[in-house]
Amino acid sequence: MAYPVSIARKNLFHDRVRLVITLVGISFSVVLILIQVGVYLGMMYNTASIIEHTDGDIWITARNNRNFDFSLPFPEARENKAKAVIGVESVKKLILVWSLMKLPGGGSENVEVVGFDPDSGVGGPWEMEAGSLADVKYNRGVIVDESSFSKLGEMKIGDHREIFGKKVRVVGICRGARRITTAPVIFTSYKTAQQLNPMARGATVFLMVKVAPGHRAEEVIARLRKVMRWEDVYSRDEFAWRTQLYWTLNTGMGVGFGFTILMGIIVGAVIVSQTIYSATIEHLREFGTLKALGASNRTVYGLILRQAILSGVMGFAIGMAVNVVVAHLYEQSGQIIIQPWQLFAGDFAITIGTCIAASLISVHRAMQVDPMEVFRA
Amino acid sequence: MSGPTLELSQVSKVYLSGAARVVAVNHASAAFHAATVTAIMGPSGSGKTTLLSMLGLILRPSDGRVHLLGRDVTACDERSLPGLRREHIGFIFQSFNLFAALTALENVLVPLQLKKIAKAEAPARARQALERVGLAARTDFHPRDLSGGEKQRVSIARAVAAEAPVILADEPTANLDSRTGRQIIDLLAELARDQGRTVVVVSHDLRLQDHVDRILWMEDGVLQEGKHVPMTEPGVSP
Numbered sequence A: 001m002a003y004p005v006s007i008a009r010k011n012l013f014h015d016r017v018r019l020v021i022t023l024v025g026i027s028f029s030v031v032l033i034l035i036q037v038g039v040y041l042g043m044m045y046n047t048a049s050i051i052e053h054t055d056g057d058i059w060i061t062a063r064n065n066r067n068f069d070f071s072l073p074f075p076e077a078r079e080n081k082a083k084a085v086i087g088v089e090s091v092k093k094l095i096l097v098w099s100l101m102k103l104p105g106g107g108s109e110n111v112e113v114v115g116f117d118p119d120s121g122v123g124g125p126w127e128m129e130a131g132s133l134a135d136v137k138y139n140r141g142v143i144v145d146e147s148s149f150s151k152l153g154e155m156k157i158g159d160h161r162e163i164f165g166k167k168v169r170v171v172g173i174c175r176g177a178r179r180i181t182t183a184p185v186i187f188t189s190y191k192t193a194q195q196l197n198p199m200a201r202g203a204t205v206f207l208m209v210k211v212a213p214g215h216r217a218e219e220v221i222a223r224l225r226k227v228m229r230w231e232d233v234y235s236r237d238e239f240a241w242r243t244q245l246y247w248t249l250n251t252g253m254g255v256g257f258g259f260t261i262l263m264g265i266i267v268g269a270v271i272v273s274q275t276i277y278s279a280t281i282e283h284l285r286e287f288g289t290l291k292a293l294g295a296s297n298r299t300v301y302g303l304i305l306r307q308a309i310l311s312g313v314m315g316f317a318i319g320m321a322v323n324v325v326v327a328h329l330y331e332q333s334g335q336i337i338i339q340p341w342q343l344f345a346g347d348f349a350i351t352i353g354t355c356i357a358a359s360l361i362s363v364h365r366a367m368q369v370d371p372m373e374v375f376r377a
Numbered sequence B: 001m002s003g004p005t006l007e008l009s010q011v012s013k014v015y016l017s018g019a020a021r022v023v024a025v026n027h028a029s030a031a032f033h034a035a036t037v038t039a040i041m042g043p044s045g046s047g048k049t050t051l052l053s054m055l056g057l058i059l060r061p062s063d064g065r066v067h068l069l070g071r072d073v074t075a076c077d078e079r080s081l082p083g084l085r086r087e088h089i090g091f092i093f094q095s096f097n098l099f100a101a102l103t104a105l106e107n108v109l110v111p112l113q114l115k116k117i118a119k120a121e122a123p124a125r126a127r128q129a130l131e132r133v134g135l136a137a138r139t140d141f142h143p144r145d146l147s148g149g150e151k152q153r154v155s156i157a158r159a160v161a162a163e164a165p166v167i168l169a170d171e172p173t174a175n176l177d178s179r180t181g182r183q184i185i186d187l188l189a190e191l192a193r194d195q196g197r198t199v200v201v202v203s204h205d206l207r208l209q210d211h212v213d214r215i216l217w218m219e220d221g222v223l224q225e226g227k228h229v230p231m232t233e234p235g236v237s238p
């Protein structure tokens, strides 16, 4: 026997059915929120993954470009303008164009062709599974991401495929390069990419600028903006953010995720407030008795609150455990899920906050109880 | 012996429900002394529970004064009342009002932890109280596993352990058979005689009158000093 007796805990565990309903409700909400946000962040990571994996401090794109995946080419000679700006250490070109790959069994798939500079490797794949990055230099070598096999069919080094009527040769398999567009990514040399979409002839899609030591990026950006009159100039983070914002706001994706997350919060809140409220109603006589025995209002409210917080903590813990399993299964299916600690902290706060808010309704009800209620038969 | 433990002077309680005005207690005066069992009897709806609630500092009188150990508690502010109840008053209810999730022992410990009795002392005191009411073998039972009489004895142990000088009981035997009811009344009488507590019992049960020191009669909110009531009086359920 523990002393003092934890009435909150004993009450909670006394009614097993209600406890199970409460915990299922809370943990369901917790898992829903953690997974939804994790998947969303994973997608956002994908949208910016190529940008984040370059060392370019500044990105230059065609004017009014909206995001990474749908950028228009502009004359590659503009590179020289950028190079002449004070504080620019180097400028590298990167192509991203859409094209069509013929499939072995007939039919074709849209692909995103990324043309990078094979000598520096900037903008190329960052995790190789097989083959060598430098091999894209010769005979229209391409590197395909393993995640694209489901769409394009299995490929191995030495295979030949046809993109936009041009025969390409698989020289490498990479990992982790997925686009939110779900189109397979084909990495190749800058030169080859220019052949795989006529719009890219004599053109680049991005210029990646490295800032020289001793110069501040903002100042270089300001100078570049003056010079690059027909282009847009962004810092790397700004460009990544712009791309993520595009996918979140302009595609309905943000609304979709936001809605599901909101549903998670609401479902959790409704179940928690419902079960805590009904538990309070059921214990009103006991709370009255406690008061008759000399418990202050604070003690009684503390009891209700503790009951709610305890439910929240247990529900969250179960939700976390389920989340580990679900996230693992999701990752095994080849998707990326990103769950930073801030997500867990935030969801914990939301869960406990909901429980506290729900218990305040119950406290309000407990306050209204007729003190003579304890004498009723 | 000094003055009364509890004293009512011209206490009234008026309930306002909508337009209706119910005078539940009408200028009641009475004094309750230590080591005495007082029964308050009267027909249903006569205001007995209302009176007891005011004695127990659960309900504030509309008018008049309540003195606890010589102190005018009608003047006390709301926040000091729980402390006064904790220190001085033990309740026994018709429906026992035990905490369903707690064992008999834990139920008895509740007022002790409200009084912040030390861990070294509380469990022993609670066990002793349960022993006192003959429930030494039931300490780990939950209320659902106890009979009605046992439940009422747990609630008496709860008041005993808290060492409240005043014990107020509202129909403590109404839910019990007559033999068990007798035992409960005997137990309350013992607490008054052996431990000098002030015991006030509200009851319909006319059989009680032979086991108490004094009877107050309540009718239509008016409290009168003791009269023995014939068991056959019309309108009063035995």
Ligand SMILES: Nc1ncnc2c1ncn2[C@@H]1O[C@H](COP(=O)(O)OP(=O)(O)OP(=O)(O)O)[C@@H](O)[C@H]1O
Residues within 6 Å of the ligand: A370, B015, B016, B017, B022, B023, B024, B042, B043, B044, B045, B046, B047, B048, B049, B050, B051
């Ligand atoms: N909260 C309330 N609001 C309005 N009227 C009330 C309230 N509580 C009690 N009353 C009325 O006050 C009167 C006295 O009630 P009380 O419960 O004190 O009687 P009682 O003698 O204890 O009755 P019983 O023997 O049935 O328990 C009754 O007429 C009752 O209807």
Ligand SMILES: [Mg+2]
Residues within 6 Å of the ligand: A375, B048, B049, B050, B170
């Ligand atoms: Mg009554």
